[in-house]
Amino acid sequence: MSGQKPKVAFFDFTGCEGCQLNKLNFENELLDLLELVDIVEFREAMDGKADYYDIAFIEGGISTPQCIERIHDIRRRCGVMVALGQCAVSGGINAMKNLHPSEWVQEAVYGEDKYLFPSIPAQPVSAIVNVDYEVRGCPMSAPEYLHVFKSLILGRKPEIKDYAVCVECKLKENECVLDKGMFCLGPITRAGCEAICPSNGQYCTGCRGPVSNINRDGAVDMLKKHGYSTEEALKRMKMFNTNEIDKEIKWGR
Amino acid sequence: MSTDLNINVHHVTRVEGHGNIVVDMKKGNLNKAQLEIVEPPRFFEAMLKGRNFHEVAIITSRICGICSLGHQMTSLKATEAALGLEVSEQTEILRKILIHGSTFQSNILHALFLATPDFFKVGSVFPLVKTNKAVVEAALRLKRLANDIGDVISGRAVHPISCVPGGFTKLPSEDDLRTLRDKIVTQGLPDAELAIDALASVAHEIPPFERETEYISVYSDKEYALYDGDICSSDTGLYPVEKYLEVTNEFVVDHSSSKHARFNRDSYMVGALARFNNSYALLKPKAKDVAAKLGLEAPNYNPYMNTVAQVVEVVHCVEDTLEMIDYLLDTGIKQEKPNQEPTRYGRGIATTEVPRGILFHDYTYNRQGMIDKANCIIPTGQNLANIDDDMKKLVPEIIAEGKDAITRKLEMLVRAYDPCISCSVHMLDVEFIE
Amino acid sequence: MNQKLNNINEMKCQFLDENATYDFLKFLKGRSKVFAPHRKGEASYIYDEVSDVKDVVLQYPRTIQPLKKYFLPPRETLLSFNIDENNFTESEINVEPRIFFGIHAYEMEGVMRLDYTFEQGQPESNYLTRREQSTFIGISYEPDEYHFSKSLGIDIDSVDGFSLYFKKTDNGYYVYEIDAAGQQLMKEFGKGKRVDIPVTKEEPEFTNKIKYHYNRLPQIFEHVYDSKVWEEVAERCVGCGTCNLLCPTCYCFDVRDEVEINATEGKRERFWDGCMLNPFAEVAGNENFREKLSSRTRHRLYRKFKYITNKSGELHCVGCGRCSKYCPADISITKIINNLIDDYADRQQKQVI
């Protein structure tokens, strides 16, 4: 990348575009960022297409056969691939539909016309191609995205946190929402959001996925203490992370 | 002059979500002129089934990141209606400020960053950073300011955090509100003026096209309705929100993963221009001045003018927000907890004006406070038929201009509606099959 | 282990009623920055700088973060750098005199344990500079179901480290002058009413207790390294690290370089870290030397009761109860210790038989 500005492209797949918007919400930094890179493709904000990208940011998850073709094509043409936001990282909230049989879901939405619009289980980008770095969160965490962006421009690996939201929450000395009688997924959810929900008096909904090596049984136990059945506890843990919670997780102990 | 025309714009740029424009004309016969929605369906209503009322707005906010706030508000209102949860006056005012912030931010994003490049004849806002830096910077500051409103009041502008059923989990401090107010006055107003002047200087680039249609929006006689009100049709008047299914009449068409809608005519329009046409009288004075300056009069039948109506609304939102902040500062922020004790379980329907138009959420809760049935009707879906009808009228009118110009004007037309395709992909009245 | 020197039951004191106590706070505020407990949210307390004395809470169970946040901040810039010029600027640590008011005995002991850590070996100036010019004024408290400092030899009225000590009585406080600085403060304030005979007052009972005398704990820890108790705790622990971060004597940290948006300037920052967190003991090659929650919990407890104790001669738990109060999984440190004691006693008995 030396000498020339890195060529950067943004692509969107299945998602709500909140991550795209969050990225445009760095109004104060946007012009500085533009100084450091060449944005060569960004459908939501500009016309035009390019053949090669040093860094490809992928927003949204994989949920149709066409998505699969497209992501392969991008992977072939990019240097570093970064998944932005929980839809891209784990399938995100879209993956909630994986909890139901797909026939049922499609019929529920389109009735008799269900065959008009094929849909496959919602999957993370990494299920299809190799992803170099991930910025988690729904929407993707703004501070973490900036960190990754700056790290890549410097040519170094970003530092992606792998400990619980509680850590950031305690560093900020928030009142723990458990003390207010709410439940919270902060203890098992990956930090990086600067505990934005507990900081605003709301419980952590687990939108950044579980930390690696979680104690899933312990987590269910913890939620039971707050009055949730095992089933309800798992449902809550899965809201943004059906794929991650459902897959075989290495047990923490 | 050729009488054959074949246009296929794959994935229209500078819009939210994925759509293609397809025009097919043979021997002067227009076989096809339509916007095909290819956004992957996401099945939200199915996902809501069995979810606790605390979670519902968190999920529905993810229908669309651009209008996440509007979805959240509508969702909260529907849940509150279904569960009999009363909210305080303070909560309502804070929510109205939020809606204003969201309309403000989305309208700015669309009018100044996505649509304006067309008037300057460039492919994106990026070249304008060089040629019109002061305006871009002002626009960026405006967008930041709009987001600040969301940050201060709900913790985050995209997928807001602290607004929950029954109220707020955290209230802004009076200091926060004062800072916000100062910023709006000292920075927001001058920046808005700069942006309006820039737009006025290119307003002649807006294509002079007209097609009268039915305009549908939320209406209230107390204010320029965004947060709440009745359904208003420019053709047939007011309807209570409970009648929303009779108004929208959604139907599946094979070229769109999003459903279409129609009421009194073949199609209707929602969004800034519809609101402007229906509620012009209730705009704040400064907003009316700006409308006059930009050549927008009610009623206006040019869909391209939707962008201008958005800018007028920005001015209205800023003015109204200042008034509401002043009111809150006068009365003082009361520390109150969200009211989350349901008094009933059943059906609740709510409507809100989100930036792209009228939005409906309709939930039925069971006795455990879980969703049994859900339906969301999104503005862009309601506009799709109208866009197709506009194209059908427009293409023959400009056929002499050649394929490139036609393509450009069609793209501009689609963009003028500020379609939010990701959220339009949903379903209608679902019967959940047990 | 050290015998504490001061016993206030033999000391004379002065009396300040509730209003005079707030006047005293105002007086302190006139002299220097004052830090004291404040309310945070609905049910929590934090130490914060006093801006309006009315906001100071005199009676509180415990704060979220311990006092260590003032000497070892949760996030701190070690140095600032410029990548293009390849140089750095030292970060200035300026301290002015600070008075910490309303401090509980265990909290004071916590600070003194932390002092040991930053003084021994290679003393660290960041911490020690911040520790300079600090005056501590203690206050009594009602122990709740989490406090157990008495089991560790720290009474409610342990006054080591304080300059003044406020002991709650009906409608006011008995104020004890512990050192010369405290004496001076009271003299200048001048509104204290002398109480002529020493007052004796029963300490309230602690409901949370450790079964054995604290002198025996290091010995217990000699024998429970492979206890089944660790596995039992690990079944419930979710590894969130709360217990580390809020502990007044935990001091582990992480260091990260973060650059500005121009990718040229930046800061080297340190953050609190904790041995309960999964990546803490990872090394290159993805090997993790304390992958299991059982070994992480064991490490945490051994650091409180054995590893540092062997060197410093003092227990490095002060019984504040934060780790138990704030644990989302309701894991109680006293239960762990009492279970270890039971396990130990069981095994001793089996050996005898």
Place this chain on the structure above:
Amino acid sequence: MENVVYEKKDLYYPVMSDILSVETLTAMEKRFQIAMPENQPLNHKPGQFVEVSLFGFGEAPISICSSPTRSPNFELTVRATGRLTDKMHMLEAGSRLGIRGPFGHGFDVDVFKGKDVLFVAGGIGLAPLKSLIDYTLDKREDFNKVKIIYGTKNPAEILFPKAIEEWRQKDDVEFDMTVDRADKSWKGNVGVITTIIPPLQLDVENTVVAVCGPPVMYRFVLMALKAKRIPDDNIYISLERRMKCGVGKCGHCQINDVYVCQDGPVFHYPHVKSLEEAI
């Protein structure tokens, strides 16, 4: 509090030092020769390490691979594995980097004096050992027999081929090595390092062993040494842990009650043998 003496100069400020030369050793490793300001000697002991720092890329502990006997300058051998080390590999002679240290507890050379010395090195573990090997060779008369055994994954990963050639040539050094996987050019031993321990002729009571290698290696090497009946008391090992400070504060490198950065990285084996988390 009052009576503690501490320097105002902070522990965490690096000294900006010059890279004199960079030598590519393998695809993964480079050797850096470094001079402290005004060519001041680092005054290190074999086995000690420094904290290398590059602004924006962090810090990492790196063993000093040269002997204090050789020059005021010192050498580091670095494998590119991450943030700091990748960036280091992009530096050239003339660049500057930050150095803190030397830190840690090196090899206690007095214990080795008059004894037979056996060096067991695996992979990049040869780098830290090289400081002691060179020291031993520079003060050859202080030591009895010197044996070096070395194992790498494959022939392409052999560090210091020139030094190895010298060791092979010397009459007073016994050198042997092995690779886990051979290629066509390789004529020597094939197999993990423990395969070349059994044939060694050792005066077990009188031999002191220094071991350094990747974490997985220790368990097996120690078993092999035990089989040779080398007393635990004669074994020294150098351990590696993640470190954030190098001065016994950050807690990351703690193994039970020992700090690798202070009590190690070189440990007398009996000291860590009973520590469950050590090896």
